Amino acid sequence: MKPPPFEYYAPTTVEEALARLAEHGYDAKPLAGGQSLIPMMNFRLAQPSVLVDLNNIPDLSYIRPNEGGGLSIGAMARHSMVEKDALVAERAPLVHETMPKIATTQIRSRGTFGGSLAHADPSAELVCASVALDGKFKVVSQQRERWIPANEFFLGLFTSALEPEELLVEIQLPPFPKRTGWSLMEIARRPHDFCLIGVAATLTLGKKDQCKKARLVYLSAGDGPMVGQQAAKVLEGQSISPELFEEAAEVASSADIDPSSDIHATAEFRRHLANVLTRRALEEAYKRAIPNI
Amino acid sequence: MAYHKITLTINGEPEQVDVPSNMTLLKMLRERLGKTGTKNGCAAGECGACTVMVNGEPVNSCMILAVECDGSEIVTVEGLSDHGSLAPIQEAIMESGGVQCGFCTPGILIASQALLNRNPNPSEAEIREALVGNLCRCTGYVRIIEAVQAAAQMV
Known part of the structure; x- marks a missing residue:
């Protein structure tokens, strides 16, 4: 298990790196920390013929x-x-x-x-x-x-x-808005492993206990970061209550995400976890938004 | 494929090595420099058996190219002892029974030493956190964690 051969460049300026990338196009890959790229090359899942190492560009x-x-x-x-x-x-x-x-x-x-x-x-x-x-x-x-x-x-x-x-x-x-709470929650089989499902949440309160803006973005829940758009519609403009969070969790886990089944978990189980995590994340975000009122 | 002449410090000794661009730091240590204490486990950053310190920070040497380390200071498990006298973490892991098959031990020692360097008195949670990237299939971790606690007392 070793990376396939490639040409290696170690530019010291952004301009030089861009020149290398322009020269080699699709054959080249920028090398940042390499913590995904190098293992992918070790297993030959990636085989760039040119690496442009960015580690020498302070x-x-x-x-x-x-x-x-x-x-x-x-x-x-x-x-x-x-x-x-x-x-x-x-x-x-x-x-x-x-x-x-x-x-x-x-x-x-x-x-x-x-x-x-x-x-x-x-x-x-x-x-x-x-x-x-x-x-x-x-x-x-x-x-x-x-x-x-x-x-x-x-x-x-x-x-x-x-x-x-x-x-x-x-x-x-951008500046973190006032009266805003946040949460990032994940569930993984082993701590720090790739998660089965996760959510990044922010909750901005308006007057009193009204939800002004809500952002829910799900990890491992589809082909990209999955934004809880319909859940946000449920939340925004409404007064915060446990029932509201439950409804948002229900909508997010059934309509906003598109998880797949694999050896680690079924799609159904992932939706269940998303439901639970959404509720917990909203509760945590809400608690953190309150001290800013 | 091009070779690159790199200069680096390994366990305090200056070294100059000619490496092909696709050689990982792990492979260079083991096969060019005979430092076989560092182990090759998964090649994917999951097991931590290949952990070494690069400029004081613990990294998986299977996921960093040798050529990236030009000018760096590397510490491997061979560099923990001082002229044959073992480091406290090495003494402690033997004392506590934190070694069974031993394959994960070099990585665990380096990750633990890196932790003790930045935090001389870590809590159990901090030790577990620092070693989350090191898999051990034998010990169940309890004695490894005790060893790090004991080493912290010894320093």
């Missing part, structure tokens, strides 16, 4: 505050760095809570924020959290720069809107 590893309360995370910021960052804890509590749940200590030492997103694994915590938070992704190529909203970035199973010559360089998270 300009891509940062966490910066933005005006108005949001923050920007460089694509090569490692999970362990984001996990420990005080600014992330303050400005993006959902991300802060998510980080220790990602994979294992070893993988978080090396894996990167942008790499996880570009890999577009529907069971990845950050994929769903970035959609729940309405993140924006800065994508550059030699020709152009564009910003892609998180909910338009993930196109399907391991498929993102990135073109072969493009590079994800920055993730921008």
Whole structure:
């Protein structure tokens, strides 16, 4: 088990990396933390003939505050760095809570924020959290720069809107709204394993106990991050109550997600778990929204 | 395929190695440098048997290319002891019976040492958390966790 042969480049600037990607097109793959790509190459599930290693580009590893309360995370910021960052804890509590749940200590030492997103694994915590938070992704190529909203970035199973010559360089998270609670819950057979089902939730309260905005995004629940659109319709504009959460959970687990059956769990069991987790996540998010009232 | 000349420090010793681009750090350690303490388990980041420290952080050496480690400082299980005298974590894991077949032990030792380096007095929960990426099929983990606690006391 070893990766197939490939040409290796280690650019030190984004421009140089983009030039390599433009030159080699579909044959090339950017190498970020490599915590998904290298095992895929070990098993020959991926066989890029050129790797463009981004680990020597210091300009891509940062966490910066933005005006108005949001923050920007460089694509090569490692999970362990984001996990420990005080600014992330303050400005993006959902991300802060998510980080220790990602994979294992070893993988978080090396894996990167942008790499996880570009890999577009529907069971990845950050994929769903970035959609729940309405993140924006800065994508550059030699020709152009564009910003892609998180909910338009993930196109399907391991498929993102990135073109072969493009590079994800920055993730921008908007200011975390006031009177908002959050939750990220997963169920896995073993702690830190790929989850059977999970949900990233944010809940913004309006006047009194009214739900102003709700975001539920499900992991391992379909071909991409599955947004609980119909559940949000159930919640928004209504007064918070246990019955309301139950109804939203029912709608989300039956109508919003599309889980499949595999050796680990049946689709039916996943829907059941989604129902339970939705309720728990909404309750937790609600509790956390209250101190901000 | 191109070879790359890389320079790195392994257990404090400078090394220069010619590696093909598709050689993992694990393979380089075992097959080029004879450091066979580091084990090849799953090649997919699930078992942690190949854990080494790269610049002080525990990583799975099966999921990092040797060429990526140019200029890095690597610590393998062979580097834990000091001129033949074992590190506290090594003493403790033998004392407590945290080794059975021994295949996971090098990875567990490195992951534990990395934990103790950043947190000299970890709680049981923190130890379990730090070792979540290391599978052991023999011991049931209890004695491994006791060993890390004992090692923390010894330091």
